[in-house]
Amino acid sequence: MIDYVRRCSLCRSPVLGEIADLTGNMNAVETVKLTKEFDDLVAVDSIDLEINKGELFSFLGPNGAGKTTTIRMLCCLLKPTSGTASVMGYDVLKEPFRVKELIGMSPQETVLSERLNCWENLSLIGKMYGLGSKELKKKSEELLETMGLIERAKDQVRKLSGGMKRRLSIAMALVHNPEILFLDEPTLGLDPQARRAVWEYIAQLKVRKTILLTTHYMEEADFLSDRIGIIDEGKIVALGTPVELKSNLLKTPSMFISARNLTTEVVEELRSRYSKVEEVSGGLEISHEHLDLKEIVDFLHSREVTIYSAALEQPTLENVFIQITGKRLRD
Numbered sequence: 001m002i003d004y005v006r007r008c009s010l011c012r013s014p015v016l017g018e019i020a021d022l023t024g025n026m027n028a029v030e031t032v033k034l035t036k037e038f039d040d041l042v043a044v045d046s047i048d049l050e051i052n053k054g055e056l057f058s059f060l061g062p063n064g065a066g067k068t069t070t071i072r073m074l075c076c077l078l079k080p081t082s083g084t085a086s087v088m089g090y091d092v093l094k095e096p097f098r099v100k101e102l103i104g105m106s107p108q109e110t111v112l113s114e115r116l117n118c119w120e121n122l123s124l125i126g127k128m129y130g131l132g133s134k135e136l137k138k139k140s141e142e143l144l145e146t147m148g149l150i151e152r153a154k155d156q157v158r159k160l161s162g163g164m165k166r167r168l169s170i171a172m173a174l175v176h177n178p179e180i181l182f183l184d185e186p187t188l189g190l191d192p193q194a195r196r197a198v199w200e201y202i203a204q205l206k207v208r209k210t211i212l213l214t215t216h217y218m219e220e221a222d223f224l225s226d227r228i229g230i231i232d233e234g235k236i237v238a239l240g241t242p243v244e245l246k247s248n249l250l251k252t253p254s255m256f257i258s259a260r261n262l263t264t265e266v267v268e269e270l271r272s273r274y275s276k277v278e279e280v281s282g283g284l285e286i287s288h289e290h291l292d293l294k295e296i297v298d299f300l301h302s303r304e305v306t307i308y309s310a311a312l313e314q315p316t317l318e319n320v321f322i323q324i325t326g327k328r329l330r331d
């Protein structure tokens with residue numbers, strides 16, 4: 001049963017507000033061989049993706065990987081060259097107004113009206129989506145408070161810092177209470193404190209909203225995501241939970257030993273005992289199926305090597321990324 005019928009504020013046709021829930025277990029986002037070409041460049045290359053409702057999914061990838069292009073197609077701002085994409089069951093090409101009604105987007109390049117203040121920017125979006133003035137005021141106040149902008153609410157946007165504009169942009173994506181939130185680099189340019197505050201807010205939204213975000217920050221993807229898609233040259237090259245991605249890597253334990261007096265003979269001797277021994281700045285990196293710290297330390301002491309520290313390497317998303325793509329994120 002459909003309880004009520006809303007009117008789409010963009011196309012004025014009836015919107016079955018509860019339809020997504022009534023249709024059962026559909027994915028929030030589904031793409032099949034989604035592709036975007038710009039002349040000879042394949043920016044997004046046949047991406048198959050399923051994002052569950054209530055999931056926080058992150059695209060992690062270097063500059064030019066195709067993150068923004070994918071988001072722009074899902075938000076109906078860019079036509080795919082081929083393939084299909086749907087958001088809450090609505091096809092982005094066939095039913096773009098339905099899609100737009102359900103989504104909120106904070107673009108990579110902040111788009112704000114510089115001569116309007118924070119309230120006015122939020123009102124602009126809220127009214128576009130048909131919010132009543134009471135509801136709009138309540139929601140705007142809540143968002144400005146959360147984003148740490150309430151004290152600057154009456155300032156024209158042109159007077160805000162870059163980080164403050166970023167936070168206002170996220171608030172604007174949320175003002176109409178969308179089902180799905182697309183956040184393209186939500187914390188780019190924020191100071192660590194502001195970044196943490198935004199993370200905490202995004203974390204609070206989890207489950208209630210489906211969120212697709214893009215980021216360059218490994219820590220951000222690790223902290224927030226239910227699943228991560230590592231994207232490189234338009235392709236998803238790895239997909240999984242942060243724990244899955246990390247545990248698929250470094251199956252062989254690895255240890256870093258900071259030491260002095262390491263001679264070539266000692267290193268060669270270690271190489272005969274362990275599968276991988278590399279000399280790195282300030283010490284050694286040793287990998288082997290079974291690593292026994294005491295055994296290594298005893299051996300080095302017996303060869304009169306001075307050890308400053310020894311620690312098992314923890315797998316990080318940075319390692320995963322480098323292993324899969326062969327490059328660092330900002331390359």
Ligand SMILES: Nc1ncnc2c1ncn2[C@@H]1O[C@H](COP(=O)(O)OP(=O)(O)OP(=O)(O)O)[C@@H](O)[C@H]1O
Pocket residue numbers: 038041043061062063064065066067068069070108
């Ligand atoms: N409108 C366009 N016309 C031509 N090429 C484009 C256009 N938009 C994007 N591209 C190209 O498509 C590729 C993917 O760009 P995209 O913006 O999706 O990357 P991204 O992963 O978001 O990168 P970044 O981390 O730098 O934001 C890049 O090579 C880019 O130059």
Ligand SMILES: [Mg+2]
Pocket residue numbers: 067068069108184
């Ligand atoms: Mg981008």
